[in-house]
Amino acid sequence: MSRLRVVFAGTPEFAASSLATLLESQHEVVAVYTQPDRPAGRGRKLTPSPVKQLALEHGLPVYQPQTLKEPDAQAELAALNADIMVVVAYGLLLPQAVLDIPRLGCVNVHASLLPRWRGAAPIQRAIEAGDSVSGVTIMQMDAGLDTGAMLSEVRTPITLSTTGGDLHDRLALQGANALINTLDALAIGAAHATPQPDEGVTYAAKLSKAEAELDFTQPAQQLACKIRAFNPWPVAWCALGDDRLRLLMANVEEGEQPPSAPGTLLEHGDDHLRIACGTDGREVLCITSAQLPGGKAMAVRELLNARHARLATGTRLGARLGAHFESSAAQASEGETP
Numbered sequence: 001m002s003r004l005r006v007v008f009a010g011t012p013e014f015a016a017s018s019l020a021t022l023l024e025s026q027h028e029v030v031a032v033y034t035q036p037d038r039p040a041g042r043g044r045k046l047t048p049s050p051v052k053q054l055a056l057e058h059g060l061p062v063y064q065p066q067t068l069k070e071p072d073a074q075a076e077l078a079a080l081n082a083d084i085m086v087v088v089a090y091g092l093l094l095p096q097a098v099l100d101i102p103r104l105g106c107v108n109v110h111a112s113l114l115p116r117w118r119g120a121a122p123i124q125r126a127i128e129a130g131d132s133v134s135g136v137t138i139m140q141m142d143a144g145l146d147t148g149a150m151l152s153e154v155r156t157p158i159t160l161s162t163t164g165g166d167l168h169d170r171l172a173l174q175g176a177n178a179l180i181n182t183l184d185a186l187a188i189g190a191a192h193a194t195p196q197p198d199e200g201v202t203y204a205a206k207l208s209k210a211e212a213e214l215d216f217t218q219p220a221q222q223l224a225c226k227i228r229a230f231n232p233w234p235v236a237w238c239a240l241g242d243d244r245l246r247l248l249m250a251n252v253e254e255g256e257q258p259p260s261a262p263g264t265l266l267e268h269g270d271d272h273l274r275i276a277c278g279t280d281g282r283e284v285l286c287i288t289s290a291q292l293p294g295g296k297a298m299a300v301r302e303l304l305n306a307r308h309a310r311l312a313t314g315t316r317l318g319a320r321l322g323a324h325f326e327s328s329a330a331q332a333s334e335g336e337t338p
Contacts, residue, residue: 149193
């Protein structure tokens with residue numbers, strides 16, 4: 001079987017899974033492109049990406065250009081004489097001139113079933129939207145945002161216990177295997193590209209910490225999906241007095257209960273908190289894993305035993321912290337010190 005000369009471009013852990021599998025395949029990785037080292041941790045020390053660390057462990061040449069739009073950077077890439085460039089969560093836009101350099105062009109491992117969830121955060125957005133299935137698409141890249149023709153795809157279910165972290169790890173492995181199968185087919189001319197359909201296009205906006213605060217007037221199902229999607233980052237939270245209660249796993253109680261103020265802690269179960277949700281508080285959100293300030297994430301069963309007083313029935317979540325911020329802002333606008 002033909003062996004391809006591959007340039008790999010990627011940055012985070014998701015991409016490192018594809019590089020690791022590629023290094024075990026018949027194909028030859030001739031160079032690795034990754035984002036410049038970034039400050040990380042409390043000391044803000046410059047830290048190499050997971051892809052760079054793996055590449056250096058295997059003695060591969062590493063390139064970290066700020067952009068690939070410059071002629072010098074493009075000439076450097078062309079000099080590698082690669083058959084194909086594999087792009088996995090690289091973080092830089094590739095101009096058409098770069099896409100045209102390798103003999104077989106550039107292929108991308110994208111963590112969604114295209115054309116659904118083009119963009120930056122397809123894994124989390126699929127869970128947040130309540131999708132029942134996700135997957136990975138291997139596509140031939142063009143100049144658009146995840147618009148290239150599809151070479152292959154794999155599917156995987158999203159269940160009521162799937163978190164963003166779970167799906168990330170699963171798709172990283174499935175994507176890596178699908179990539180190798182696709183490269184093998186391309187090497188012998190057996191791959192077939194299918195244009196993406198015009199229907200069903202959605203976009204997965206980049207995640208932000210600002211999205212993580214929960215609004216208990218929203219439906220319980222919507223909140224449960226968000227909590228699972230945002231685990232392990234940015235982690236959904238709500239106010240608990242003047243602190244933040246981080247919520248890591250949730251599901252929905254069937255049926256309705258008498259009206260309550262949204263965010264009210266109802267009588268809890270043995271292993272879960274029950275929170276009134278929806279515009280009139282008739283829906284119930286069940287929390288089975290959470291984290292109090294200064295503590296570690298734990299099952300709610302343990303949390304109730306350890307800090308039962310803070311989670312008493314009738315406590316209103318999402319209220320005091322917001323009121324504190326509003327009061328501080330009002331005082332600041334009047335020239336007072338909060």
